[in-house]
Amino acid sequence: xxxxxxxxxxxxxxxxxxxxxxxxxxxxxxxxxxxxxxxxxxxxxxxxxxxxxxxxxxxxxxxxxxxxxxxxxxxxxxxxxxxxxxxxxxxxxxxxxxxxxxxxxxxxxxxxxxxxxxxxxxxxxxxxxxxxxxxxxxxxxxxxxxxxxxxxxxxxxxxxxxxxxxxxxxxxxxxxxxxxxxxxxxxxxxxxxxxxxxxxxxxxxxxxxxxxxxxxxxxxxxxxxxxxxxxxxxxxxxxxxxxxxxxxxxxxxxxxxxxxxxxxxxx
Ligand code: FPP
Numbered sequence: 001x002x003x004x005x006x007x008x009x010x011x012x013x014x015x016x017x018x019x020x021x022x023x024x025x026x027x028x029x030x031x032x033x034x035x036x037x038x039x040x041x042x043x044x045x046x047x048x049x050x051x052x053x054x055x056x057x058x059x060x061x062x063x064x065x066x067x068x069x070x071x072x073x074x075x076x077x078x079x080x081x082x083x084x085x086x087x088x089x090x091x092x093x094x095x096x097x098x099x100x101x102x103x104x105x106x107x108x109x110x111x112x113x114x115x116x117x118x119x120x121x122x123x124x125x126x127x128x129x130x131x132x133x134x135x136x137x138x139x140x141x142x143x144x145x146x147x148x149x150x151x152x153x154x155x156x157x158x159x160x161x162x163x164x165x166x167x168x169x170x171x172x173x174x175x176x177x178x179x180x181x182x183x184x185x186x187x188x189x190x191x192x193x194x195x196x197x198x199x200x201x202x203x204x205x206x207x208x209x210x211x212x213x214x215x216x217x218x219x220x221x222x223x224x225x226x227x228x229x230x231x232x233x234x235x236x237x238x239x240x241x242x243x244x245x246x247x248x249x250x251x252x253x254x255x256x257x258x259x260x261x262x263x264x265x266x267x
Pocket of ligand 1: 037038039040041042043055056058059062079080081082083086100101104153208233
């Protein structure tokens with residue numbers, strides 16, 4: 001298609017594309033987008049609805065954003081769907097969220113396979129209910145090897161915990177004589193992280209007006225561009241996503257360098 005969509009104007013997955021298949025407005029896309037999906041509860045409260053209906057509306061926004069990510073050829077998307085700290089929410093909300101996750105995986109697996117999207121999870125799955133764990137393993141094995149995009153859900157996830165576990169794994173390798181503290185570098189340490197196969201996020205988006213990281217990907221976001229929006233997650237649609245990606249493209253990424261550094265600003 002050579003022009004913007006006939007139906008819904010500027011903001012659409014069907015906009016003009018470059019020969020590579022990327023939309024023309026996305027000349028410099030991030031490789032990995034990570035999103036802290038926040039504001040489901042407030043969305044529901046504003047409508048005098050139970051919080052779980054906010055999460056359900058949030059699951060629908062997940063579908064929109066996964067579809068756009070795939071259409072715009074961004075290869076990695078990670079969604080912070082349930083934090084380690086979320087376990088202290090009321091039991092009925094935790095149970096409802098777990099049921100929603102199971103339902104989401106079951107419902108979306110066909111689309112993931114059809115669109116060649118690999119499904120993966122980071123976080124402490126030992127704390128998840130067995131039914132959710134089984135559903136995750138099932139979805140991971142059914143989408144194994146698919147490589148047009150990787151969709152990762154951070155579930156029961158804590159950035160600090162991931163670093164602590166990596167340190168413990170490294171210590172075990174030292175005890176076994178497989179590693180040496182004198183040779184430890186950032187790159188070597190990163191190989192002990194559970195999320196080691198994911199490239200670091202280039203863009204981290206947080207919805208709902210909160211301006212904090214909440215223990216998400218602490219190691220990985222060292223050089224990520226941050227984008228905060230007041231839009232509540234269930235309302236975060238393609239237009240909002242496109243705005244975030246447009247803002248990303250306007251950023252000058254320095255990675256601690258200046259324009260006069262040897263090699264300029266390239267990584
Ligand atoms: C934060 O909103 C959101 C969560 C704790 C859960 C995120 C879950 C979903 C988007 C739906 C299920 C996910 C998938 C992948 C199907 P909040 O409840 O903290 O909102 P509040 O700050 O307004 O209370």
